[in-house]
Amino acid sequence: MNNYESVFIATPVLSDQQLEELAGKFRGVITENGGQIVNEEAWGLKKLAYPIQKKTTGYYFLFEFTGEGPIVEALETQYRRDERIIRFLTFRQDKYAVEYSEKRRNKLAGKTVEKKEEE
Known part of the structure; x- marks a missing residue:
């Protein structure tokens, strides 16, 4: 089993429901083809470096x-x-990229736990 990371950019005119449907579609493609999702993140609306x-x-x-x-x-x-x-863009992660991703996820999870404890 290989580890992969895939990032995609969706058009900005979609509603929240359409965005969730779109993510669900690709989530289904991964699981239907024998893959297992390790992590998924919605980074939100961002400005592109150049018009597409x-x-x-x-x-x-x-x-x-x-x-x-x-x-x-x-x-x-x-x-x-x-x-x-x-x-x-989809790419196969080497062992160093996998380690970095795990650290990054743990760091993000730690930040959300800290915020909840402060409240």
């Missing part, structure tokens, strides 16, 4: 998952077919 398809903002999503090689091909095929996706 005359759009200057987009919704960013991150999926970290494990699976075999063909899962990436299936996922990227679905990205290409969905016109709501502006850009995407």
Whole structure:
């Protein structure tokens, strides 16, 4: 099993319900092809570095998952077919990237716990 990280940018004109539906669609593609989602994050609406398809903002999503090689091909095929996706990038993580991702997740989880304790 390989570890993968996939980031995609969705068009900014979608509602919250449509964004959740879109993320659910790709979540389903990963699990249907034998993958297991390790982490997923919605980074929200961000400004693009340069205009893409005359759009200057987009919704960013991150999926970290494990699976075999063909899962990436299936996922990227679905990205290409969905016109709501502006850009995407999927790559296989080496052992150092996996360690960094785990540290990053633990650090983010620690921050949310600290905020709850302060309240």
